[in-house]
Amino acid sequence: MAAEAPAQAGPAEPNHGIRIFIPWLILAVVADVLIWVVWGPHLPPGDMSSSASNQQFDIKVMAVMAAPVMLFVLVYFGYALIVWHHREGDDEDGPPIHGNTRVQATWITVSSVIVLALFVFGTVELVTTNGAGAGEGASPIWKPPGNTVQVQVIAQQWKFTYRYPQFGGFETTDLVLPVGEWVEFHVTSIDVIHSFWAYQLGVKADANPGVDNIAYTKINNAGTITVRCAELCGLWHGAMFDYGQAVSLSSFHSWATSTEVRLAAVTKLLPPYALTYDPTVVAQMGKGMVAAGLTGGAGLYYPPTDPESP
Amino acid sequence: MSLPARISLLVVAFIGVVAVGAFVVLHYFSYSPAVEDYATGVTPDTGATVHVVMQEDPQNTVSTHPDWVSYFIQNPQTKAWVHTTLFQVPAGSRIDMTIYGFDGCTPLRNPIWGQVTGTIGDVEYVNGKPYHQINSWSGCNVGHTFSIPGINLNVPMATPGLIESAKPGLCGTSPCQPGDPKAVPYRIMTFSFNSPHATGVYFWQCRVPCGGGFLTGFGGPMQTIGFMTGNMDVVS
Numbered sequence: 001m002a003a004e005a006p007a008q009a010g011p012a013e014p015n016h017g018i019r020i021f022i023p024w025l026i027l028a029v030v031a032d033v034l035i036w037v038v039w040g041p042h043l044p045p046g047d048m049s050s051s052a053s054n055q056q057f058d059i060k061v062m063a064v065m066a067a068p069v070m071l072f073v074l075v076y077f078g079y080a081l082i083v084w085h086h087r088e089g090d091d092e093d094g095p096p097i098h099g100n101t102r103v104q105a106t107w108i109t110v111s112s113v114i115v116l117a118l119f120v121f122g123t124v125e126l127v128t129t130n131g132a133g134a135g136e137g138a139s140p141i142w143k144p145p146g147n148t149v150q151v152q153v154i155a156q157q158w159k160f161t162y163r164y165p166q167f168g169g170f171e172t173t174d175l176v177l178p179v180g181e182w183v184e185f186h187v188t189s190i191d192v193i194h195s196f197w198a199y200q201l202g203v204k205a206d207a208n209p210g211v212d213n214i215a216y217t218k219i220n221n222a223g224t225i226t227v228r229c230a231e232l233c234g235l236w237h238g239a240m241f242d243y244g245q246a247v248s249l250s251s252f253h254s255w256a257t258s259t260e261v262r263l264a265a266v267t268k269l270l271p272p273y274a275l276t277y278d279p280t281v282v283a284q285m286g287k288g289m290v291a292a293g294l295t296g297g298a299g300l301y302y303p304p305t306d307p308e309s310p
Numbered sequence: 311m312s313l314p315a316r317i318s319l320l321v322v323a324f325i326g327v328v329a330v331g332a333f334v335v336l337h338y339f340s341y342s343p344a345v346e347d348y349a350t351g352v353t354p355d356t357g358a359t360v361h362v363v364m365q366e367d368p369q370n371t372v373s374t375h376p377d378w379v380s381y382f383i384q385n386p387q388t389k390a391w392v393h394t395t396l397f398q399v400p401a402g403s404r405i406d407m408t409i410y411g412f413d414g415c416t417p418l419r420n421p422i423w424g425q426v427t428g429t430i431g432d433v434e435y436v437n438g439k440p441y442h443q444i445n446s447w448s449g450c451n452v453g454h455t456f457s458i459p460g461i462n463l464n465v466p467m468a469t470p471g472l473i474e475s476a477k478p479g480l481c482g483t484s485p486c487q488p489g490d491p492k493a494v495p496y497r498i499m500t501f502s503f504n505s506p507h508a509t510g511v512y513f514w515q516c517r518v519p520c521g522g523g524f525l526t527g528f529g530g531p532m533q534t535i536g537f538m539t540g541n542m543d544v545v546s
Contacts, residue, residue, distance in 0.1 A: 154420070156419065156420055156517075157519075157528050157532075158459070158515070159459055161420065161422060171422045173462065190419055190420055191419065191519065191526045191528055192525075192526055192528065234528060234532075234533055235532075235533040235534075235535075235539065236513055236515065236539070239459065239460075239513055265442070265443060266421075266422060266424070266425045266443055269421040269422070269424055269425075269443065269445050269447070270421055270422060271421070279419040279420070282417070282447055284447050284448075285417070285447050286447060286448040286449050288449050288450065288472065289417065289447070289448075289449065289450060292450065292472050294417060294450075296417070297417045297418060297419040297420070297421075297447070298416050298417055298418065298419040298518050298519045298520070298527050
């Protein structure tokens with residue numbers, strides 16, 4: 001009885017790993033250099049403040065980490081299409097695959113390292129940048145050292161107004177900030193929910209009624225700041241924007257002191273500076289108004305318990 | 311049912327659904343109040359004077375929401391009061407505004423809007439008396455504001471006092487007719503501002519949350535063009 005002939009050995013398989021790895025490595029290095037050097041300096045939101053420049057740095061780091069991953073998927077995809085696509089007359093099944101411990105271990109290890117590294121990186125970036133420009137609530141965990149310039153942001157349909165408690169508590173529609181100083185935003189609302197988004201500063205903090213939401217940033221450069229509401233807040237939400245200015249410290253002091261004097265009369269109409277305001281209870285309401293049963297601003301008339309359908 | 315009958319029924323039903331849908335879209339989404347044209351016949355960018363006349367009422371008895379407060383604009387040709395909040399003015403012109411305030415008082419939620427800004431001289435005249443600001447928390451003296459954020463214009467609208475309006479009551483039929491203030495109390499606000507040279511639509515609003523019955527007072531008429539907010543269309 002003749003022995004069964006051994007299966008004919010096919011041509012030796014090339015080292016697919018190396019053939020995928022080398023072009024991927026070249027592309028990844030080129031992409032990362034381009035991202036960091038060419039694209040990075042132009043990434044939003046710029047470098048006008050500490051928060052903005054840190055966010056730009058964060059985006060650069062994440063892009064540099066993400067690009068090789070994305071490129072690996074694309075290179076593998078392209079390699080598979082070119083090398084392993086079906087060929088005319090080849091009806092054979094591929095070899096059975098029962099797993100590859102080395103590939104699986106590499107896959108899990110690399111994924112874990114990337115995710116854990118991003119977790120640590122994100123946490124450090126949140127702490128070292130004093131909240132990264134986001135609202136930290138009424139009791140911030142991370143605070144900048146030294147003195148700050150306090151600016152209260154009061155959102156209302158459909159306008160932001162700004163109070164400067166260190167300058168007599170005047171309130172204005174103009175946002176002016178000093179270069180080189182830490183700014184402490186106290187963001188609140190006196191009607192519905194809004195969101196204070198100072199784009200070039202990398203500051204975005206929710207403005208909720210009855211809540212003092214604190215956000216920090218240090219102004220690096222002078223320039224124009226675009227402020228937008230980032231929370232759908234009614235008919236004219238799209239028009240709820242304005243432009244602020246970052247100016248030198250001396251210009252800021254000059255503006256603040258002159259504005260304090262200029263607005264002295266209207267400042268007397270305002271409620272005493274507070275971290276939040278309840279317009280339904282106004283301590284300064286005139287006697288005639290109280291006698292008529294009115295104890296608060298317009299909110300008193302229309303409490304949330306009295307909604308009706310349009 | 312025969313096949314032709316079924317087809318006919320389906321076609322009729324389809325047309326009916328389309329007609330109802332078109333009606334809903336046209337009625338609720340395409341409705342737009344009239345635009346009062348104060349620009350025609352005026353050469354823009356010459357500083358010419360245009361006189362715009364409006365009134366704010368405690369209600370309106372001419373719409374499907376009679377309990378909503380509302381502004382009205384006077385037609386410049388016929389002088390008839392029109393239930394709209396859209397008006398057109400020439401660019402680069404002086405706009406003299408007269409607003410009759412028939413509504414009662416509502417204290418401002420933020421008293422900063424008691425300050426007059428954006429008018430010529432940062433002043434308004436209430437029954438001829440100049441004001442740079444009004445303290446709405448001290449007495450019953452502000453009902454609404456007329457504010458155009460795009461040109462930083464803010465003018466508080468004065469109101470008849472509580473005692474003054476207690477007996478005759480506020481105007482109850484819209485549009486209200488200026489006449490004997492003892493019969494129907496009201497205030498006359500006059501102020502002037504320069505329309506921008508840049509053409510475009512500048513929205514205006516009231517800053518007193520006067521949408522009674524709505525959450526925070528900022529629903530209903532405050533969110534509806536034709537009542538307490540509208541557009542100033544600057545044309546050339």
